[in-house]
Amino acid sequence: MKLKPLLAALALSTGILAPMQASAATEIQWWHAMGGRLGEVVNEIAEKYNGSQSDVVVVPTYKGGYEDTMTAGIAAFRAKEQPHIIQIFDAGAATIINAKGATVPVADLMTDFSIEDYIAGVRYFYADSAGKMIGLPFNSSTPLLYFNKDAFKEAGIDAPPKTWEEFEAIAPKLKEAGYIALAQSHSPWIFSENFHSRHNLQMATGNNGYDSTDVELLYNNDHMKMHWGKVKQWLDDGHYGFYGRAWGDNQDAFVQKKVAMWLGSSGSFGGLTKSAEFEFGTTFLPYWESITKEPTGTFIGGAALFAMAGHEDDEYKAIADFFGYMTSSENQVFWHKETGYVPITEAAYEDAKAEGYYESTPDAEIGILQLSLPGGEWTKGYRLGYYVQIREVMYKHFDDIFSGSASVDDAFAAMEKESNALLVRFNDTYK
Amino acid sequence: MKRVQFEHSAIPYLFVAPQIIIIVVFFLWPAAQAIYQSFLLEDAFGLSSQFVWFRNYEDTILSESWLQAAGFTVLFSALVTFLSLALALLLAVKANEVIRGASTYKTTLMWAYAIAPPVAGLMGNLMFNPLIGDLYKFLNAIGWDFNHKLDSFDAGFVVVLISVWKQVSVNFIFFLSGLQGIPKSVLEASLMDCKSSLRRFWTITFPLLAPTTFFLMVINITYAFFETFGIIDTTTRGAPGGATTTLVFKVFQDGFRGADIGGSSAQSVVLMIMVLALTVVQFRFIERKVHY
Numbered sequence: 001m002k003l004k005p006l007l008a009a010l011a012l013s014t015g016i017l018a019p020m021q022a023s024a025a026t027e028i029q030w031w032h033a034m035g036g037r038l039g040e041v042v043n044e045i046a047e048k049y050n051g052s053q054s055d056v057v058v059v060p061t062y063k064g065g066y067e068d069t070m071t072a073g074i075a076a077f078r079a080k081e082q083p084h085i086i087q088i089f090d091a092g093a094a095t096i097i098n099a100k101g102a103t104v105p106v107a108d109l110m111t112d113f114s115i116e117d118y119i120a121g122v123r124y125f126y127a128d129s130a131g132k133m134i135g136l137p138f139n140s141s142t143p144l145l146y147f148n149k150d151a152f153k154e155a156g157i158d159a160p161p162k163t164w165e166e167f168e169a170i171a172p173k174l175k176e177a178g179y180i181a182l183a184q185s186h187s188p189w190i191f192s193e194n195f196h197s198r199h200n201l202q203m204a205t206g207n208n209g210y211d212s213t214d215v216e217l218l219y220n221n222d223h224m225k226m227h228w229g230k231v232k233q234w235l236d237d238g239h240y241g242f243y244g245r246a247w248g249d250n251q252d253a254f255v256q257k258k259v260a261m262w263l264g265s266s267g268s269f270g271g272l273t274k275s276a277e278f279e280f281g282t283t284f285l286p287y288w289e290s291i292t293k294e295p296t297g298t299f300i301g302g303a304a305l306f307a308m309a310g311h312e313d314d315e316y317k318a319i320a321d322f323f324g325y326m327t328s329s330e331n332q333v334f335w336h337k338e339t340g341y342v343p344i345t346e347a348a349y350e351d352a353k354a355e356g357y358y359e360s361t362p363d364a365e366i367g368i369l370q371l372s373l374p375g376g377e378w379t380k381g382y383r384l385g386y387y388v389q390i391r392e393v394m395y396k397h398f399d400d401i402f403s404g405s406a407s408v409d410d411a412f413a414a415m416e417k418e419s420n421a422l423l424v425r426f427n428d429t430y431k
Numbered sequence: 432m433k434r435v436q437f438e439h440s441a442i443p444y445l446f447v448a449p450q451i452i453i454i455v456v457f458f459l460w461p462a463a464q465a466i467y468q469s470f471l472l473e474d475a476f477g478l479s480s481q482f483v484w485f486r487n488y489e490d491t492i493l494s495e496s497w498l499q500a501a502g503f504t505v506l507f508s509a510l511v512t513f514l515s516l517a518l519a520l521l522l523a524v525k526a527n528e529v530i531r532g533a534s535t536y537k538t539t540l541m542w543a544y545a546i547a548p549p550v551a552g553l554m555g556n557l558m559f560n561p562l563i564g565d566l567y568k569f570l571n572a573i574g575w576d577f578n579h580k581l582d583s584f585d586a587g588f589v590v591v592l593i594s595v596w597k598q599v600s601v602n603f604i605f606f607l608s609g610l611q612g613i614p615k616s617v618l619e620a621s622l623m624d625c626k627s628s629l630r631r632f633w634t635i636t637f638p639l640l641a642p643t644t645f646f647l648m649v650i651n652i653t654y655a656f657f658e659t660f661g662i663i664d665t666t667t668r669g670a671p672g673g674a675t676t677t678l679v680f681k682v683f684q685d686g687f688r689g690a691d692i693g694g695s696s697a698q699s700v701v702l703m704i705m706v707l708a709l710t711v712v713q714f715r716f717i718e719r720k721v722h723y
Contacts, residue, residue: 067688074690078477095690099476243561244580245670252562389689392669396496399671403581406672418496425490425694429472430479 026318029083030060033069033303034139037270041338049325056318066092066303067388073308077102082308084319087138089303090189091387093126096306097134098213098385098430104307105134109320117327121297121371122344125381126304129210135304136323139341141267142298142367143190145286149279151179151260160261160283164230167261167286171239174260180241182234184263185250187398188391189301190285192219193382195227198287200296200376209383213427217390220416223291229408232401242402245395265301266367269340282363284370297373299381302341333357342367385426390419462703468696475690487697491685497698500669500676507591507677508655515595515651516644519602524632526603527610537607543600548658552665555593559666579667583674586667590675593666594659602647609643610636641721649713656706678702 034042039062046058063069066089073086088096096102105128107113115123115133121142126135147160155177161167171181184190196203201223206215234240241259243249254262255275263285264272272280287295305326307319325331332348335341337357343349349368352358358365384390397415400406406414469487473480491497526536543551558566559579570577579585613636621635637644660679663669669676669684676684682702686695 070690071687074475092690095475099474099478101478102476242580245668249560249562256562258562386689386691389685389691392684392689393496395670396673399581399673403583403671405583414495418494421490421494425472425691428483429693430474 025055025057026315028056028058028085028315028318028322030058030085030087030305031063031069031073031083032060032087033063033066033089034087035062035065038139038339041335044338045326045331045335048331049322052325053321056321058322070095077308077310080310082310084308084311084315085305085322086308087303088135088306090125090301090381091391093135093304094209094213094383094385094387094426097126097128097383098426101309103134104309104316105132106136106307106323107133109307109316110323111320117345117347119342119344119346119349119368119371120375121379122300122342123380124210125300129207135306136326137300137302137344138305138326139267139302139335139339140300140344140371141265141302141341142300142371143186143194143263143285144266144269144282144366144370145261145263145284146254146268146272146280146282147261148179148254148257148276149281151177151257151278155179155260160281161286162284163289164227164286165289168230168234168239171234171237175238177260179260180253180258181239182261182263183241183243183250183253183259185247185265187245188394190263191227191231192224192394194285194298194301195224197298197379197381198285198295199223199291200378201291202378203382204384208378208381209385210380213385213423213430215384215423215427217384217416217419217423219394219419220412223288225408225412226290227288228398228401228412232404232408235402245399266370267302267339267341269364269367270338271340282366284366284373295373296376296379298370299379300342300371336364340364340367342371384423385430386422389422393418393422465696465699465703468692469700471693473692475692483693487693488701491694491697492701496673496676497678497681499673500678500681503587503675504656504677504679507587507594507659507675508652510591511594511598511655511659512648512651514591515598515602516647518595519599519647520606520640520644522599523603523606523610524636527607540603541600543597544604546597548594548597548661549665551593551597552662555589555596555662556666559589579671581671583671586671586675590659590663590667593662594655597662598651598654602651605643605647606640609640613639638722642723645713645718645721648717649710652709652713653706656702678705 030046032039032042042060046060050057061083063072069086070088070092073082073088076082107115113133115127115131118137122137122140123133124131126137127133145160151174152158152160155170155173157170157173161170167181174181193203195201201221202208202218204215204217206212209215231240235242241250241253243253247264251262251264251268251272253259254264255272257278266282269282285298305323307316307323311319327345329345329348329351332343332345333352333355336343336348336352343352393415397406397411401408401411470482470484471480472483472486522540526533526540529536558564561567561578561580567577577585579589617635617639621631625631625634656677657679659677660683663675663677663680664683667675669680678698679702682695682698685691685698689695
């Protein structure tokens, strides 16, 4: 692509827009993807940190969505104008971690760093195969089931479903009460990646991609196909609502009481409390009892902060200091309460508990509880190259399943073939 | 006798320099970069790269998803070009004949001209929203089981409709001025010879409009190929099942979303060749039939 002029433009704009520093404070550029209310909270964090000391000034800049931010960071890096800190999302983790020399690992940067301080579900997602943390988990979320309590009352249902078998039992009752039972907002994340984690199933060879880039995707398995066959069945029976792949359109269907249950992110909690005009509750992501009697936890979604390579030593000291502030209990609890994202350290979780936050808002704890469920061999996450495109491939074939233009078997066979071709390309590029 | 020899001065070169520099910096240089990158497998951050000949071309344009996108692009461009030209011509001819309130009609029809494709796309997206969209509800109310989130025909309908709507006003302006440029005397002479207004249109007016039509055709094909990107990105995003993915949108998805620089460069180069070929065909074979 025609990146060079873009780079030049970017370099120019960042150069011109960067405020002049009169004092000797080290300036740290932080590019992030947090828009709207989340962006305001990010700015508040930076202000609080800047006010707390005088050596470092953190300048947060909103760069658009996750993909836009990653692209901007890549373009800037190629023009040698990279920011100090960049927020990279889960699906882009392989791209930045496998590019040797693009980042400085968090574990090397921070003094007295211990991975044991972090809560179980977030420890290894952004770590290398040896368990060394590369990116600092920032906005960490996990898929949860939200349910409309009023709708459940109308349909005469006491409790939200724990399993998909229970879901199938209550869906007709909700239909009678005038609701579509379920919608969800991210089929690769919720119905594929975390589906595997919840049932402790392997999703890719090479230790889910952590050990190597020479791997194959294992989505074309009987459990996945069973699940998607069921989802298609629910769609045809009027128990599942599909409002396109946009996150918000499916969430809106829940807010507007078209659907009684919605699978979204633990990070959606804050927004829903403002937009939903009914009482709702949250619970764990359901599992299939036919697959496992002992469901395991989920892993985090969201994004992490990476320190980019190519800066001065004193700047890295400043970054380390800022990361220290980011992981402090005080800041983690603030972030958790303002946004609904989970705290990433055990200490912050204990503090929020001690404050009595979960007694007043028990639903805010569900995400952490789910992440703290017993882990298994395959609950640590994944590290797959070109995963952004693989998600596109998945969306494409999920559409085909829903529209009936391909059978579940054919769709998954095609998905496997196209995804593995992308993984081969990635391996050849990054080996 | 001494031959008159003009002194060559550097000044004319200075005058054309800004234009030449713009072309080199913003068109030739990026195009050369794209060709160079299309032969490389390079990590996103540019830390390592290897020369792989035509590997990127093989991997991308031989894939099913690229072929699907190519098929849709051809169909989509043909439909958008034809429909927006035909509709604009019809409206221009009718508006040209109106006597009372002519300027009101004309201004209203030109209005959409200032709207950028992404804005048109956002507006369309709202109108076709399954929860609140009026057009979505209307189409379902008249008995069309309309669902552009799942049905590829319906999704194609949405993007073609928005793209045509956005382009009609541009074409309308050109056709209207083209019509007004036709000498009155010719039209009056034809009126003596032929009673049928339809026949007069096809034998006299339409051929005289040919230069305008040809120009608009070139412009519209380019629009359908490239500029509709903003509409696709704000409405269907290539869904469902990749049915509304155009080639440009795929370049964007792979390059700007997926960070596969070599693969998307190869696709850009192929797209460049396609458009070049199309332009050659247009000027060599179609322009011959145009009389200025």
